[in-house]
Amino acid sequence: MPRLRLKDLRDLTVVVVHPPDSDGKALMDQLKRIGCRAELMWPPAKALPAGTDVIFAGVFFETHEALRNMLRRSEKPGPTVLGVVSYENPAMIELVLDIGVFSVISKPVRTFGMLTNLVVARSNWLQSADLQDKIGKLEKKVSGQKKIAKAKSILMEMHQISEREAYGTIRAQAMVKRISIEEMAVAIINANELLSSRPGDV
Structure with a gap:
């Protein structure tokens, strides 16, 4: 089973699909501190840039369909998706599950916990990809x-x-x-x- 090393994070190409507000800026700043190659995208595009490893996706009702379509068109096995949400209720949970996230970050975005969420999400993604390959x-x-x-x-x-x-x-x-x-x-x-x-x- 593949294991993620912390130094591997520096090789990740990350796309932050989020409005360029204070939360979007906080996400970008922390990713740069971690050492990831990150770019901000808003609104969701028709397709992800080639070679995208990880997405921090802002989950909003009004852009959910565009986000889901963008993820469906991504290269297989697809990127590691972390959802960024403002609140928690049954409808929002449905949206989060629908895009297949591996972890969730709440807003307002704080630096504490972001590295842990990224490591856990990417590790789970690697294990899932390995199992799919074996299957x-x-x-x-x-x-x-x-x-x-x-x-x-x-x-x-x-x-x-x-x-x-x-x-x-x-x-x-x-x-x-x-x-x-x-x-x-x-x-x-x-x-x-x-x-x-x-x-x-x-």
């Missing part, structure tokens, strides 16, 4: 195994051979063609579907 690899592996199983079934039925022999055939052909076993399995499945289709089906 993606597992899903890809399971998908590949299903394709291999289907290709084996096709060869077993077509040539009346055992499962072991079918797998050996797929593996041997993959080595000859210098492709992965999964890619060979897909080729077998596609060829079988093509041969099985009737002229009128194409």
Whole structure:
């Protein structure tokens, strides 16, 4: 599991999506003290600058839709989002949850606690991204195994051979063609579907 070191904060590119008022200035000043590369943006743009790592997002009812759309268009896996809110009620909590924040900072913005919030939010984001990556690899592996199983079934039925022999055939052909076993399995499945289709089906 990846761990965030305090010195890593200096490498972060941060965008503060907040009006240029006293709270926006306080956010920018503290981020510069921490050592982050930060820029202030208001109102929310159509898209984030490329390479944005972290967003401190002012959460307002009137700009929420624009903020959400901007975040949806961001590069995957997306930035670490910290919400900046003026008050706490059920409606505001819904907005905060809707944009997928990892931490919340209340206004008026104070320097105390901001570093902790940033570190905790970024650490949780790193853990979440790592888990998503592992899930993606597992899903890809399971998908590949299903394709291999289907290709084996096709060869077993077509040539009346055992499962072991079918797998050996797929593996041997993959080595000859210098492709992965999964890619060979897909080729077998596609060829079988093509041969099985009737002229009128194409």
